[in-house]
Amino acid sequence: MDKLLPIALSLALVACNSPVNTDKGVFFAGEIVNPTSEYVVLYKGSSALDSAKLDENNRFSFQLDKVDDGLYHFNHNPEQQYVYLEKGDSVWIRLNTLYFDESLVFSGTNEELNNFLLEIFLEDEEVEQLMYSDLFQLEIDDFSAKVEDLRKEKLEELEELNKESKLTDTAFEIAKASINYTFYKFKEVYPFKHRGTLKEQELHEFPKSFYAYRDGIDYNNKNLIYLRPYYDFMKSHLGNLSYMTCSNSCGKENGIAHNQLHFNQHKLALIDSLVGEKELRDNLFRNVAFNYLLREHDVDSNRVFINEFQRISGNNRHIEEIQRLYEGISNIQPNSPVPNIEVISMSDSLISLPSLSKNKKAVFYFWSGTDKNHYESIFSRVKELKSEKPEYEYIGINFKTEPNNWKTIVNKFEFDAHSQFRTDDYHKLTETFILYPMNKCVITNDALIVDAFSNIYWNNH
Structure with a gap:
């Protein structure tokens, strides 16, 4: 409670300077510490009502002229949380993305309900x-x-x-x-x-x-x-x-x-x-x-x-x-061709997945630099598989990782540079290979799919 008091007081002071609302309007604003995106997006149901860009102080604000009373939610990629808004509200939030939900505090009108x-x-x-x-x-x-x-x-x-x-x-x-x-x-x-x-x-x-x-x-x-x-x-x-x-x-x-x-x-x-x-x-x-x-x-x-x-x-x-x-x-049933997706090599050149899997047995696995525990576990498993099943070539496909950070991680774990690639099009990769669960791997033989729904921790091939 002692830690929350300064936050609540600062939010209250800022809220005093918030615009005066009409009976039908809403003012919703806040401050985000350690932002992970430039924007906050406000939704009603599945519809995005508006977006607000963070200023130099990592603050944002929405002024909505007319709203229906009810539940909304705000998104600061990749996190989101809901907020209850009523006509005439002035609501402020403050949060730290390192502890998104746990650090979130509401102040202003309806603060008691939103905190509840x-x-x-x-x-x-x-x-x-x-x-x-x-x-x-x-x-x-x-x-x-x-x-x-x-x-x-x-x-x-x-x-x-x-x-x-x-x-x-x-x-x-x-x-x-x-x-x-x-x-x-x-x-x-x-x-x-x-x-x-x-x-x-x-x-x-x-x-x-x-x-x-x-x-x-x-x-x-x-x-x-x-x-x-x-x-x-x-x-x-x-x-x-x-x-x-x-x-x-x-x-x-x-x-x-x-x-x-x-x-x-x-x-x-x-x-x-x-x-x-x-x-x-x-x-x-x-x-x-x-x-x-x-x-x-x-x-x-x-x-x-x-x-x-x-x-x-x-x-x-x-x-x-x-x-x-x-x-x-x-499209990824057994004996189907490996989808023609281009990925980026460690030397920044483009190469297609069919080319990578031609004339060999290959296992494609997937990882992101945003989840350290996951990729460290995956890397450990790949090293085991290389020893257990050396007849396969193990090809890592990275996504959602800044290029320099990706290369740093690959070098740290001393992977062969010829076995590591990344994509900037996570959406296409996900839709093509149905990346669920994240431990999945795709087993191929001479650029044809053997099993597109295997799990890298199973020993079924």
Whole structure:
């Protein structure tokens, strides 16, 4: 608290000099220590409303003439966080990108609510750790009691905040939903986490009262679409319903998740039947499509899935992105040619990936200089593989790293310069090779793909 007081006082002094708002306008500004981008972008939902460039003091400001009360989010690449704004607000923030969320402080109008929402966001990780360390192993009644105690404790804090700050109905609704859906999500995943934690074979039978909160679920609330606890709950809830529905009606046992196509068809049908709000429907459909396509790479199954997806959600706002993912996976099946992407060598010359993999067995792996732990682990694994499987040539493709920094890292680890390359077009690389997860590698033979979805830590080739 002592450390926060000088920050709060400085923000309050600056806020005193903020422009006077009309009843309908909003002033949103702040200071970013150790900026990672020149800009801050303000969003309402998925739409960018405006961008502001940092000045010489790393400060930014937005003056919006007219806004709807509700949840917004601001992006300072690569991080983002949400902010609640109402007509007439003057809101200031200060943060240090080295500890983005932890250092964020709001001041000005609605500062109590915004700091409260941030507190819930930060506490979610602590609560999740508590779930995994202690609570998921509890039996049903004890687990329900513990979760309900935690939920009521946060609701009491919200009631106190409401008494002091007199929140609007919309603000109170969003704050309450942030609490409720955080804890409802844990009840949705409990059956599976409990079974996994105790290494049990079967799921428990659950009394109807365990899911009593489901009677109050709002599947069509526009104010909550981009509230993270609400959206995370929806994903877990739909996964739980899909699993149980399929187990009960399809003649399957608890192993239905092995048939990912069948399981995800249930998810599509449930979203279609339960969710009417267009933007939420589109986002949830997209989540199902990406989760399925990134995990299942069988051409025939994917074709069945994408046809079903287009039938149910053909007007999805994400349809082009999903179609590109589907086509990208289809283009890197076994015996397909290595995609003709040009990369940059250590001597700054361009060379194509087919040329690099011609007349040899090769393994392409991927890394970024922004994640030291990841690339150090990858490099260590590559050295192991060179000893275990010397018949392959191991080719590193770097992205999102400043060229001089990339060369410094490569030289530090004493890699052969002829085996290291980088790209400036991360977007194209990602779409072409479907870079998920980041431990993936692509195995080739004479410029033809053997396995585009291998993992560098597996020993399956």
